Amino acid sequence: MNKMHKQLDVVSLENWFLKNQRKLPFRNTKNPYAIWISEIMLQQTKMDTVIPYYNQFMKKYPTVFALSKTTQEDLLKTVEGIGYYRRFKLMLEAAQVIVKNYQGIFPSTYKDILNLPGIGKYTAGAIMSIAYNKPYAATDGNVVRVLSRIYNISKDMRIESNKTKIHELNQSLIETANPNIYTESLMELGALICLSNNPLCKTCPINHSCLAFEHHLENKLPIISKLPKKNTYNYICLIIHKDNQIFLRKRTESLLEGMYEYPQILASSFKHAKQQLQIEGIEVNLLSKEKTYKHIFTHQKWLIDVYHVSLISKGKTDWILVDMKDISKYPMAKAHRQIQI
Numbered sequence: 262m263n264k265m266h267k268q269l270d271v272v273s274l275e276n277w278f279l280k281n282q283r284k285l286p287f288r289n290t291k292n293p294y295a296i297w298i299s300e301i302m303l304q305q306t307k308m309d310t311v312i313p314y315y316n317q318f319m320k321k322y323p324t325v326f327a328l329s330k331t332t333q334e335d336l337l338k339t340v341e342g343i344g345y346y347r348r349f350k351l352m353l354e355a356a357q358v359i360v361k362n363y364q365g366i367f368p369s370t371y372k373d374i375l376n377l378p379g380i381g382k383y384t385a386g387a388i389m390s391i392a393y394n395k396p397y398a399a400t401d402g403n404v405v406r407v408l409s410r411i412y413n414i415s416k417d418m419r420i421e422s423n424k425t426k427i428h429e430l431n432q433s434l435i436e437t438a439n440p441n442i443y444t445e446s447l448m449e450l451g452a453l454i455c456l457s458n459n460p461l462c463k464t465c466p467i468n469h470s471c472l473a474f475e476h477h478l479e480n481k482l483p484i485i486s487k488l489p490k491k492n493t494y495n496y497i498c499l500i501i502h503k504d505n506q507i508f509l510r511k512r513t514e515s516l517l518e519g520m521y522e523y524p525q526i527l528a529s530s531f532k533h534a535k536q537q538l539q540i541e542g543i544e545v546n547l548l549s550k551e552k553t554y555k556h557i558f559t560h561q562k563w564l565i566d567v568y569h570v571s572l573i574s575k576g577k578t579d580w581i582l583v584d585m586k587d588i589s590k591y592p593m594a595k596a597h598r599q600i601q602i
């Protein structure tokens with residue numbers, strides 16, 4: 262940490278927030294269940310995308326009891342299109358734990374919250390501070406950015422130990438503040454003023470306490486080293502026709518687990534895919550080539566070559582036959598939902 266002669270002006274930050282905060286559907290509540298759902302949805306997902314999903318979700322599952330009774334498939338269908346589906350599988354497990362172990366009452370200690378499936382330090386801190394007004398820091402990417410700038414911390418924030426240092430700094434700050442206002446105000450500053458690119462320093466309510474602003478470093482911080490290049494995977498994807506029906510497969514891989522897809526094979530060509538299927542006792546007959554679709558995940562890229570085929574022999578697959586008109590009822594990630602059949 263360099264030149265720590267400035268301190269975040271918590272009072273100015275909180276006052277700015279009280280006057281300038283956005284109206285968000287989860288701002289009018291201190292219900293820990295609602296705060297939890299919003300925080301999980303906001304992980305890796307932009308606010309504008311989250312809001313309609315959140316509203317629909319809370320209508321369908323207004324309480325932890327309602328959520329705990331749903332099926333994974335119904336839950337995935339409700340959030341289809343938002344991405345990062347594993348968080349919802351864990352969310353359902355956590356709801357079931359809350360009903361079983363806490364009679365459906367959301368736990369109120371940091372330790373108990375942190376023990377729930379899918380809840381890490383960030384989410385536990387957000388729930389403790391926003392819902393229960395307790396001084397537990399919530400340090401996400403926005404907060405890392407804001408605090409690295411204010412304190413001119415020029416360490417690589419991809420490295421866990423450096424993020425931990427920021428978390429400790431955040432913890433020491435929340436202990437001197439109004440926990441719920443502090444947490445939300447820091448997040449709001451990151452979302453509205455202290456933007457990743459071209460932060461609005463001139464209008465920033467705490468620019469007088471920011472080292473990056475003083476030294477013109479706001480566009481250089483935080484330092485985050487580049488991720489390794491994404492691997493590209495080539496899939497041969499089969500639209501397997503049988504009368505007016507199509508075969509779907511439920512994914513068991515950790516990426517997109519529980520989502521449905523058209524059967525796809527990791528292969529460089531249709532011929533190569535056909536050979537792999539023959540080993541499994543599956544015979545298909547080529548009808549026509551569709552086109553190639555692309556989908557980019559955080560760590561990998563898929564190129565999906567789509568072929569229409571008819572089935573000669575199904576082998577021992579776990580594929581299910583679905584009426585064409587019912588395909589939209591199954592949860593399917595964007596990678597395959599985009600395929601026009």
Ligand code: SF4
Nearest residue numbers: 455462465468471474
């Ligand atoms: S002055 Fe600029 S860099 Fe510093 S906190 Fe405000 S917006 Fe961020």
